[in-house]
Structures are given as C-alpha cells and as structure tokens.
Amino acid sequence: xxxxxxxxxxxxxxxxxxxxxxxxxxxxxxxxxxxxxxxxxxxxxxxxxxxxxxxxxxxxxxxxxxxxxxxxxxxxxxxxxxxxxxxxxxxxxxxxxxxxxxxxxxxxxxxxxxx
Amino acid sequence: xxxxxxxxxxxxxxxxxxxxxxxxxxxxxxxxxxxxxxxxxxxxxxxxxxxxxxxxxxxxxxxxxxxxxxxxxxxxxxxxxxxxxxxxxxxxxxxxxxxxxxxxxxxxxxxxxx
Numbered sequence: 001x002x003x004x005x006x007x008x009x010x011x012x013x014x015x016x017x018x019x020x021x022x023x024x025x026x027x028x029x030x031x032x033x034x035x036x037x038x039x040x041x042x043x044x045x046x047x048x049x050x051x052x053x054x055x056x057x058x059x060x061x062x063x064x065x066x067x068x069x070x071x072x073x074x075x076x077x078x079x080x081x082x083x084x085x086x087x088x089x090x091x092x093x094x095x096x097x098x099x100x101x102x103x104x105x106x107x108x109x110x111x112x113x114x115x
Numbered sequence: 116x117x118x119x120x121x122x123x124x125x126x127x128x129x130x131x132x133x134x135x136x137x138x139x140x141x142x143x144x145x146x147x148x149x150x151x152x153x154x155x156x157x158x159x160x161x162x163x164x165x166x167x168x169x170x171x172x173x174x175x176x177x178x179x180x181x182x183x184x185x186x187x188x189x190x191x192x193x194x195x196x197x198x199x200x201x202x203x204x205x206x207x208x209x210x211x212x213x214x215x216x217x218x219x220x221x222x223x224x225x226x227x228x229x
Contacts, residue, residue, distance in 0.1 A: 033216060033217075048215075078189050090144055091158045092160070100147050100204075100206050100207055101147050101164060101166070103164070105161070
C-alpha cells in the first residue's frame with residue numbers, strides 16, 4: 001500500500017515568489033491534514049479537510065496561504081507571495097474517517113526555504 | 116486542547132528497555148492517548164494509542180495509570196533506530212465521524228547509546 005506522498009521534497013524560492021506544495025493521501029482516506037514545523041518550534045497544525053471540505057482551518061497563518069482539495073483526493077497548499085518566515089517543513093497526513101482513535105499517516109514533508 | 120507534559124530529553128542504552136513518561140492531569144474521560152514519534156528527516160510516525168487499558172503492539176507498549184492522569188510508553192528493547200522525538204498527544208473522542216486534529220507539544224528527544 002502506498003503511503004502519503006508529498007511533492008516536492010525540497011523547494012528553494014525567493015521572497016515574493018509563489019510555491020505550491022502537493023500531497024497525495026493514502027487512497028480511501030477522507031481526512032487530510034496539513035502541518036508545519038518552523039525551525040526550532042513545535043509541529044503546528046494548519047488545516048484539516050474531510051473529503052473536499054475544510055473541516056478546520058484555524059491554524060492557517062494568514063491569507064497568503066491557500067489550501068485546496070478538489071474532488072477529495074490530492075491536496076495543494078499554495079503560498080503567495082512567500083515570506084522569509086514561511087520557511088520550514090510542511091507535512092501532510094491522512095487518516096480514515098473515525099472517532100478519534102484512528103491513526104494518522106504522515107508524509108516525509110516538503111522542506112521549504114524562502115531566501 | 117488538553118495538555119500533556121513530557122521530559123525534554125531522555126537517554127538510554129541499546130538493547131535496554133526505555134520508559135517514556137507523560138503526564139496529562141487534565142485528561143477528560145473521552146480523550147484517547149496517542150503516541151507518535153519523529154525520526155530525523157522524516158514525518159511523524161504513529162506508535163500506539165489507548166483509552167483506558169494497557170495496549171501492546173509490535174512497536175511498543177502503552178501503560179495507562181488507573182486514574183488516566185499519566186501514561187508510559189515502553190520500548191522493550193531499544194535499538195539505535197528508536198532514536199527520535201516522542202510525542203504524547205491527547206485526542207478527543209467524537210461521536211460523529213469528525214475526528215479532530217492532533218496537537219503536538221515539544222515531545223521527548225530520546226537518545227540511544229550504542
């Protein structure tokens with residue numbers, strides 16, 4: 001069974017540019033989560049999709065971040081325009097629908113560096 | 116979100132058991148106790164979870180105190196590959212299928228000596 005796949009694994013961009021991160025969840029997983037780790041800080045929740053709907057986007061830092069999950073399959077996270085403080089590792093996770101006891105499967109992350 | 120408290124770091128030797136503690140004194144009766152770990156340069160990885168009873172799987176054991184205000188993750192025989200940051204996370208049970216996010220804290224950085 002394929003795991004959660006994230007693309008690209010690394011991205012280096014200049015301040016002001018746009019970057020789009022992609023996440024392919026495990027097939028059949030309706031829940032999809034985005035997380036971010038900024039260097040030296042804790043892993044922080046960004047948002048949660050259930051199928052194509054945003055269940056919780058309370059962790060999105062500002063309106064420069066846009067997440068989509070068209071058709072309830074893969075998801076994209078766009079940062080436009082990117083700022084220096086957006087640098088970090090962005091993780092995607094997916095899980096089956098459940099009541100809190102199900103496990104989350106994480107991808108290896110996208111390392112974003114904004115110069 | 117109910118909070119957990121873990122030691123910042125722990126150290127152990129290879130092939131010895133490791134007991135990673137977690138305090139969660141404000142746990143509610145319907146909170147699951149989840150453990151995840153993050154190996155270097157990888158995403159977090161599920162380890163184990165439980166509600167009230169102790170749990171065992173191929174990776175580890177989870178011992179839950181009778182009052183549920185603390186738990187211990189047990190690695191029975193640590194290997195170098197177990198060196199990681201271990202996170203103890205409370206996750207509420209929801210009656211409808213709308214499970215909530217995991218909230219990560221600082222975790223415990225486990226070092227394994229050869």
